[in-house]
Amino acid sequence: MITIENLGLAPRLHPISCQLNGSQLVGIIGPNGAGKSTLLSLLAGQLSATQGRVAFGGDNWLEASALRRRQSLSFMPQQPHADGALTVAAVLQVGLVNLSLSTAVTAEIARVTELLALQPLLQRTMASLSGGEQRRVHLARALLGDLPWLVLDEPIASLDIHYQLQMMELLRAQARTGKLVMVALHDLSLAARFCDTLLLLDQGVLRAVGEPAQVLSDENLAAAFRIQARWLCTEQGVGWLPQLLQDTD
Numbered sequence: 001m002i003t004i005e006n007l008g009l010a011p012r013l014h015p016i017s018c019q020l021n022g023s024q025l026v027g028i029i030g031p032n033g034a035g036k037s038t039l040l041s042l043l044a045g046q047l048s049a050t051q052g053r054v055a056f057g058g059d060n061w062l063e064a065s066a067l068r069r070r071q072s073l074s075f076m077p078q079q080p081h082a083d084g085a086l087t088v089a090a091v092l093q094v095g096l097v098n099l100s101l102s103t104a105v106t107a108e109i110a111r112v113t114e115l116l117a118l119q120p121l122l123q124r125t126m127a128s129l130s131g132g133e134q135r136r137v138h139l140a141r142a143l144l145g146d147l148p149w150l151v152l153d154e155p156i157a158s159l160d161i162h163y164q165l166q167m168m169e170l171l172r173a174q175a176r177t178g179k180l181v182m183v184a185l186h187d188l189s190l191a192a193r194f195c196d197t198l199l200l201l202d203q204g205v206l207r208a209v210g211e212p213a214q215v216l217s218d219e220n221l222a223a224a225f226r227i228q229a230r231w232l233c234t235e236q237g238v239g240w241l242p243q244l245l246q247d248t249d
């Protein structure tokens, strides 16, 4: 479990507080510029907070050593980078070595390779891959070491619908193994369908946190996104028909 207390970065993110249990897939949603990446980057230690604390495993996570951070939290930024000249296999090897874990390298790389169906790509260079293929490699890299806290900024951006569904299932399965999995998402229908908890950010403010049905209320959708939506619930899942509000441009 993590407890976020008044975590903020002026002027981009107003102080936010919430508690998130492990074993959950948590979606961070909100319009462009709402502060999603800022929040995730603060948790990942890529940005320094101007105030607040984060309790994770007892102490203030924001003051944890670099090694503890590296071995507890896996971060995939919105625009992950890897040297284009490296093969996929090399990217995964370097990623694992950087974690300084005692994990068996070959077995761990085989594990994430299988999870992301990367076998056919292992000997290709990163530069030779499509955008979606590269994203799957970055996702595999984020899963290396089986760390307890995954923080992924738009992990399904640029994936086709097959891989979007597969990734959301995979991330939910990762959460079910006891991890806290936090993902920034723009697809609210997939967020509603797969996430246990949603955090809705709007103009740097935490507007709502809770179960998807509560957070994706008519009022919140209108205020944050200036849309209205009809939700379609079937046994297979949730879909929706979003529309611009009448009085918006």
Ligand SMILES: Nc1ncnc2c1ncn2[C@@H]1O[C@H](COP(=O)(O)OP(=O)(O)OP(=O)(O)O)[C@@H](O)[C@H]1O
Residues within 6 Å of the ligand: 012, 030, 031, 032, 033, 034, 035, 036, 037, 038, 039
């Ligand atoms: N490097 C930066 N320096 C100053 N302000 C920034 C910087 N990066 C982002 N911002 C601002 O911080 C606010 C939050 O940005 P952030 O990237 O966290 O939004 P986001 O919700 O992730 O948006 P998007 O959906 O467009 O990715 C925005 O107003 C943005 O303009």
